[in-house]
Amino acid sequence: MELNILTLCYLIASVTFIVGLKMLSHPASARKGNLLAAAGMTIAILGTIFLYKDSEGNGLHNYAWIFAGLLIGGVIGTLAAKKVKMTAMPEMVSLFNGMGGACAALISIVEFNHLVKGYGAHLAAGGGPEFFAVLDKTTLLIILLGLIIGSISFAGSMIAWGKLNGRIKDISFKGQHLVNNLLILLIFGLAAYLLIASPAQTVPFFYAIVVLSLVYGIFFVMPIGGADMPVVISLLNSFTGVAAACGGFLYDNKVMLTGGILVGAAGTLLTILMCKAMNRSLMNVLLGSFGGSAAGGGAAAAASGGTYKEISLSDAATVMSYANKVMIVPGYGLAVAQAQHVCHELEKVLEAKGVDVKYAIHPVAGRMPGHMNVLLAEADVSYEKLLEMEQANDEFKSTDVVLVLGANDVVNPAAKNDPASPIFGMPILEVEEAKTVIVNKRSMKPGYAGIENQLFFQPRTSMLFGDAKKALQDLLAEIKSIG
Amino acid sequence: MLEWIQTHQQMIYIVILMIFVGIEVIGRVPSVLHTPLMSGANAIHGVVIIGAIIVMGQAEDGNYLAIILGFLAVVLGTLNVVGGFVVTDRMLEMFKKKK
Incomplete structure (x- = not known):
């Protein structure tokens, strides 16, 4: 019965996200749309805390930790958002976006550790060395995806935040795009190796991916000019959306999936619309060609x-x-x-x-x-x-x-x-x-x-x-x- | 492959439909609203907090790594959600006042 109510909570939340986003795109209804989505989010969060059961029917524990976390995050979030000057709004959005990305990456890390523990127990019980004997590849794939996208989004958002408030200057070096491409190839290469070859030692590879993703996030945003930061933030915003959706896959959670993919798609379109307003293509922005051709x-x-x-x-x-x-x-x-x-x-x-x-x-x-x-x-x-x-x-x-x-x-x-x-x-x-x-x-x-x-x-x-x-x-x- | 689609078909349906809904919903947004819309979307992907709560709530006693990381995830996720909605509301409040 409780689970059914939770399903209902998630359904309501999903609908409020869609309707809220729709209302946000019209001036007259925008504010109500935002409040509606916030109400939906509250229902989903409260529902999860009190009604969530895992596949064996166990509820959640560690309530003290959960509420402490919610309280700390809530208070800091509210204060930061209330105090911030109007001019610093863009940075703030970037900062909050980075927090979401980091959250998704952390979830992946914890879940990966569960997998490794499960594997250890499997070995101790005399199981074969085959890593995937105890888990399904899809789970690892989703964990890796959430990790990579979340980490890139986190590191990138932090750089965008620093650039907007003037703490970080544009830095680019010759061949940076080549380095970036190699980095991303390396990240996905490692991920593919983990998935396909399933080496006996998975942990070092996993953390190598974490580090490389963070480095990629930094390098990705570094060369892009400050004036293009809104486009970058919007893009990273849609990245975090996808990272959140990975969590939805992981926990078979429809509201995370709905919210995540919705933002992923809407964010991507919004990014393209922003580029259009500047009459430039997304590639042009990302390659930071302003810096290059501007001299001439x-x-x-x-x-x-x-x-x-x-x-x-x-x-x-x-x-x-x-x-x-x-x-x-x-x-x-x-x-x-x-x-x-x-x-x-x-x-x-x-x-x-x-x-x-x-x-x-x-x-x-x-x-x-x-x-x-x-x-x-x-x-x-x-x-x-x-x-x-x-x-x-x-x-x-x-x-x-x-x-x-x-x-x-x-x-x-x-x-x-x-x-x-x-x-x-x-x-x-x-x-x-x-x-x-x-x-x-x-x-x-x-x-x-x-x-x-x-x-x-x-x-x-x-x-x-x-x-x-x-x-x-x-x-x-x-x-x-x-x- | 077919088997994989079979087991995850609900998820795949949601993904495909949400991509279209996401695009459709903000299709004709005036450029004035780009920033608040981005900010609102930013708050909505804070739904990742639910994953963080589950991670935190399932962490076994004594598994300090999971507890610490989970706690951090809850804090960061809440920042994303609460901060995101409040900032968006503040932006939109500015728009309202003019009338």
Whole structure:
């Protein structure tokens, strides 16, 4: 009877996952979808704790450990998620994803030890040396899969996390892709050897696979540029999904299988959609070709570049105060400087002067799609003021002043007219159509794609150097003093 | 091979159907929602916690490796689930407020 209720719990949870994910993909129902999935998860977890029976009908024990683990994880998780700044959201997702991957890998390690113990007992009882006499190959296959995918996801997510918060720099060396390919071949070679040849000593091979998978996870993410991290996180997210599904196979647990594969499939599609928003292929992102070909494109642009001009604060303030229409283009620089509140302030002051202020949001501005929306929403910028790329591009022609705040590659005209540029073909915000463009950046350094931006050298463009928050505060003071 | 499919047929059905459901469900998501959706999916794969609970709950007394690893798995899995859902909710809260 108890088992039947557990089956029902799992069924309910599976349905909430599917419906929740569906609701998450529509703006109006997204939040409810998230809560629904969370409720389903709670039912599944509680059901497992109290109703789970193994094949011999034994319930679980070690309740103290289980509850202690849930409590510690729950408290840390809630605090971390509540405390994290809006700008650090992407890192947080990556971190949590890594935890899931590590969890899947740990499960595999424990289950493998069970297998080895079972084998030891089998030998002691006078059984033959054949490893697979006592277990079925499918089990080992699933354990290995969960281990490899989980470990890669864990190590990769940690690197992605470090890259996003700036602790780890891009590192790549010549022939890294070759090394990576050899690594993955080696991992699967070892796994295949374990499965097919079934050597007498399995333990060293198993731990060699653990180490190699972790190393592969690190090498896999290392050479990929920081701007591509969202795509990588999304991909690793779907990896963890598959690792969780392996657990589902292992325990013949339908809800783990459903949730895992669902995320695996949805995550893969989401990864591809993100790549599409940047007009690049997944392979292109993974091979990190930005780093490689950017040097050539950058040099060419720099050669044709020439001089740029700076604008003083008072000039910028005047131009903006007397404009009819100002369009703000936010980018990662705004997020880093935490300047969203000052930005909203500026918008209100300009509006009070009768200036029409709008925001042009590039789908991949910032470090994650939707990053800017979340950021501006935090500062209470009204939803109607945010224009999507297509709408914004229609309006630039009639815009007097475009204020680019820490955005770079998403306004680089090279994407439209320089076929040699690595970002050629990426849809951009065509800010050069506006009468005046003011670009706020910390320096002339190229953006994450590592290429020069011709926009900065155009006659209509002027540069306002400085940290976005500081520059905006000064600008705000100037505008107020104009009266 | 055929035998293998026979014994695991339920699982195989679920895998195939879920691949299609997963793709279908998020097919037309606006790019604004990419981040929260990724975060939500991240929380859902935290279902791996169930495996961790089973591992922990089955660890024999005295098998310290299993107890320690299982405990670690429960903590990490919970972080994934709880953190994932809370972060997603915080992101979506931002979207809500604008109306």
